Amino acid sequence: DTAVSQTPKYLVTQMGNDKSIKCEQNLGHDTMYWYKQDSKKFLKIMFSYNNKELIINETVPNRFSPKSPDKAHLNLHINSLELGDSAVYFCASSQLTGSNSPLHFGNGTRLTVT
């Protein structure tokens, strides 16, 4: 009965490869997010979607492309992976759009680029 689930949990790949991370939420929330947590634990928003529509697009390289097939799913595709992309990526959801709505996080995907 996991609320926000993302796969895979670990992803090890080489520079230049393309990879995807999948996220699903069963909370019935309207808004979903991708956050990046670097090695110093700093959490930074990358994207947010509300009911399949892109709301927030931070200054993220265009090698990162989110896709939301429906409001319960938000996937992240990364092209031409670089060493600096190594981080933990968290999917999250909230009932409402806006910064006043509590976030529910998945357990993260640890991406290691070698």
Add this chain to the structure above:
Amino acid sequence: GENVEQHPSTLSVQEGDSAVIKCTYSDSASNYFPWYKQELGKGPQLIIDIRSNVGEKKDQRIAVTLNKTAKHFSLHITETQPEDSAVYFCAASTPNTDKLIFGTGTRLQVFP
């Protein structure tokens, strides 16, 4: 834009003692302040939040205080237990940009 500073970065306490983590924010329009606990290998989990129309909120051993004038808010954990050991993040809303801005985290270690 909003800037959230969090102190201390690490905090070690003896079991049973209290722990206090402090955050300051810069955007006077911020009106929602959640706290998240992140255990090893897991995502951040909301433990308590406060909105700008109240000055204090309690939930068992956890309390949060907010001083809007000084733009700071604090997390208080009383009677700490080893299972409280984790990284704690404060955050502040930015109504103008719809983003939640996180502090840099505090690693709390509670020693038995």
